[in-house]
Amino acid sequence: MSDIRPPLPPFTAETAAQKVRAAEDVWNSRDPARVALAYTPQSVWRNRHEFIQGRTEIEAFLIRKWEQEHEYRLIKELWAYTHARLAVRFAYEWHTAEGQWFRSYGNENWDFDSQGLMQARHASINDVPIEESQRLFHWDRSAPRPAEHPGLSALGL
Template identity: 55%
Template sequence: MPHTLTLAPPFNLESALAKVRAAEDAWNSQDADRIAQAYSVDSEWRNRDQFVRGRDQIVEFLTQKWRREFDYRLAKSLWAFTDDRIAVRFQYEYRLANGEWYRAYGNENWEFGADGLMCRREASINDVAIDVSSRKFTWPSGSPRPAVGFEIEELR
């Protein structure tokens, strides 16, 4: 019988890693409607100082985010997992309309329902101004991160 990977709880190392990569790829697409489908209809978020509930608010939040954050590129890394929870660390880079570049560093805690949809997301994020020459994430915007060469091991 062929091995089938299920991205729903209970997670093991393989499925947790795949869930993190699937989330990263979706966010890098910058397709708010696609991303919202990974969350339960009543999903609750804390993102920095904002609180979001449900798919409609998720779409609105992400749409606003990418109206001000240009050239967005994200890399996520599995930090820890249990049967129905995953913790990740991440970095992303973006440019403001005035040309200033930033790298955001953060951690997320995710909780999933039995159906594999995320029902809770808590994100703590800090932004650091960077010079354009310090950018690390230079693959084409809107595309998945290449498998090699853009890891987030260095936290500077």
């Protein structure tokens, strides 16, 4: 698989939004190996309290994550962009093995290399328990979020 991930910097409003949607789609695949390929081999992450470096650690982290976060569905939204950096806000819904639902809210700062691979990701995330009846993210788990499904702003999140 190619180590070039368009759209490439420098970003415009349009290409930045495309990059965010592509990231949302790959994360919603819940395929740790596929997700890890969007990052440089030496990518550095801060995710909550964890500091992660490189694709191998990213993949291991995602395996652990999705073993605990059942029926994960994510929506990302572009907040701001510069030449090679994006600020993104997101929310995702999931439940524990015991059936407790959560909506996790967060912000990410992304930094890309010239090939369009993410070389740094800094994420701050908060989890809010919700009732199953409060879920807002409804689409077939085997597919990306449909174009007609509302985004975060349209949902008032």
